[in-house]
Amino acid sequence: MKKLTLEEVGKLAGVSRATVSRVVNGYPHIRPEIRERVQRVIDETGYRPNLLARSLASDRSNIIGLVIPSGAQAVFTDPYFPCLTQGIARGVNSNNLTLALFMVHSEQEEERTILSILGTGLVDGLIVTSDNKGDVFIPELLKHDMPFVQIGRSLYSNQVYRVDTDNVTGSYLATKHLLSLGYQRIATIATNRNCSGDDRFTGYANAFAEYGRTIDRRLVAYGDYGLESGYHAMRQLIPQRPDAVFVTSDTMALGALRALQEAQLRVPDDIAIVGYDDLPPAVQANPQLTTIRQPIEQTGFLAVATLVKILSGEPPESHEIVLPVELVVRASCGAVRTNAVVASAQKADYRVNP
Amino acid sequence: MKKLTLEEVGKLAGVSRATVSRVVNGYPHIRPEIRERVQRVIDETGYRPNLLARSLASDRSNIIGLVIPSGAQAVFTDPYFPCLTQGIARGVNSNNLTLALFMVHSEQEEERTILSILGTGLVDGLIVTSDNKGDVFIPELLKHDMPFVQIGRSLYSNQVYRVDTDNVTGSYLATKHLLSLGYQRIATIATNRNCSGDDRFTGYANAFAEYGRTIDRRLVAYGDYGLESGYHAMRQLIPQRPDAVFVTSDTMALGALRALQEAQLRVPDDIAIVGYDDLPPAVQANPQLTTIRQPIEQTGFLAVATLVKILSGEPPESHEIVLPVELVVRASCGAVRTNAVVASAQKADYRVNP
């Protein structure tokens, strides 16, 4: 099973290398009988084009890179990245591309990795998932004009193509839900190192504003999307006696739940809780979490679609795609005893099943 | 910032393309002054070699592929794959390779993907994680002599290089632990579609054999490593009134836990439970899970190391690396009230902290 070349296939079919290339690539102007003859040789020999040679000649690798910062604990405790990756993989497959995965453990490594990619022709473009406020390499990407799509928001939002979910509305819905249920001391566990965290806090604030309420800073604690951080943040909040808490990730909510449990507080009777993400942990939790569902997989899929457009030279009109989110009402907020009621984000309210 | 070639760098430094190539690749016999001069030009211009051209010329892409079957729900509910991927990424980084990720959603796609990789020169080798008994493409890989390392065990174990954790011993330890605590009706939630599941069942059986006990088939239920399946399996077992259950994955154990909760059974008072994996869910559970810890990340890292050895032409002596596992005693088995006590697998017993 040695590797054949176009040349050899051509010889076997009695045509030139160029003609075989045309058949392989579905080029139009070929006499049917010739196409068929060549195709038969290809089928019989099991010829497969050498992708590297093709890439070199065409100046297009058909490989796109995915950059994931794995420094964050969240990568392991949170199904967010697997879901996202799944969506990206779907996108990649349906566009006949290959996905190169770059997991970077630290900022230095991030920098190093990015540099080792740039200018090497290995990838045609990049999907960048760092939600970190300190993305040092975005300018680098811009400088080298490496096409890329960012997932989430960053400091450079206006200069880049990005796909995101509507974090502001999501948090707004979550908080408004708690407000509308009559809770008085609604705490939040936010994050302050990343952009989505900022947006989610904004949504929280917006809901408060709408209800003419002011935020009590003592009811705001911070985590890093990891489970442990949710636990610690909740412990910090408990002395302030909140009657509800909006936790900006389901995973942190699980941690918070444990803290509440240890403090002998019942959910939702003593304190209501709303999460964010609607990933499996939301359902695994006890009680199941009322949360905000965001279309994570679709985010990944659309990021690829966007990148493909850019690469094909017809960049999308808008620099950003912001996907809608929805409130999913379960037991943890105290609104219902049973589960899984979904409200559309557009309507900015929710319904409860009979 | 247009792309430079070796030729151009050579011209700038007043040497030939070949010499620049030697400097770039750290070739020994170069006059220091020349090396320095060339290096300076490289630094000043920011030259980066075109990886594709290099690969084509050297017949070595330095890309290795990772095949993950994402059909299984477990990919999302279980941090197993993220951990494994993390280890693989570490290995890849430290060997200056690039990782290509192939997520396949179905068997057909698996087949299609594999074929689209074979013979294209894109990857030098593969890491295959499918634990499925029906791996249709392993023979294909062997036929095309594509170097690969399998994670876990498969039907072709004796013909391939593989890295695995000691599933038999792990389950043995878990089961023995329950036996030694005096439980009488020890059920298990196993899996029957994959090889690790077989091994884990074997360990369960071995422990029974050692204690001169026979397995009651009514106390054996099956899942697929996903959370939901654990729930259903447990519901199926409850009528048999087990007083303990060994669940062959933490994620399934979470599902089982929910079923028990619904049935108003207290853990560990009414029924003890032991999981497998020691991934974050084990600690997130309530009560925290006694479980078997396996070095997942290391498995990935070693798989890369093994593949690198094979690619370098000096294949490892042994066809398999089996990593040790250990019992971690927490609250769910009823042995202790507090958490996290680790026993070494080698000793095949455990200690409890004061």
Place this chain on the structure above:
DNA sequence: TCTTTATTTGAGAGCGCTCTCAAGTAGAAA
């Protein structure tokens, strides 16, 4: 019938790198 135009093919020049081979240089040995 003779152009004109469209279709079909092959030749050949790269893509940017590696790697062998041979030539040139220098230092050690004779």
Place this chain on the structure above:
DNA sequence: TTTCTACTTGAGAGCGCTCTCAAATAAAGA
């Protein structure tokens, strides 16, 4: 000084593909 053995460099032939260009052929129009 001559010869032999490193060491150091450049020339050049690919790696397997794409893509332009022009030649050859066929179809259509005048």
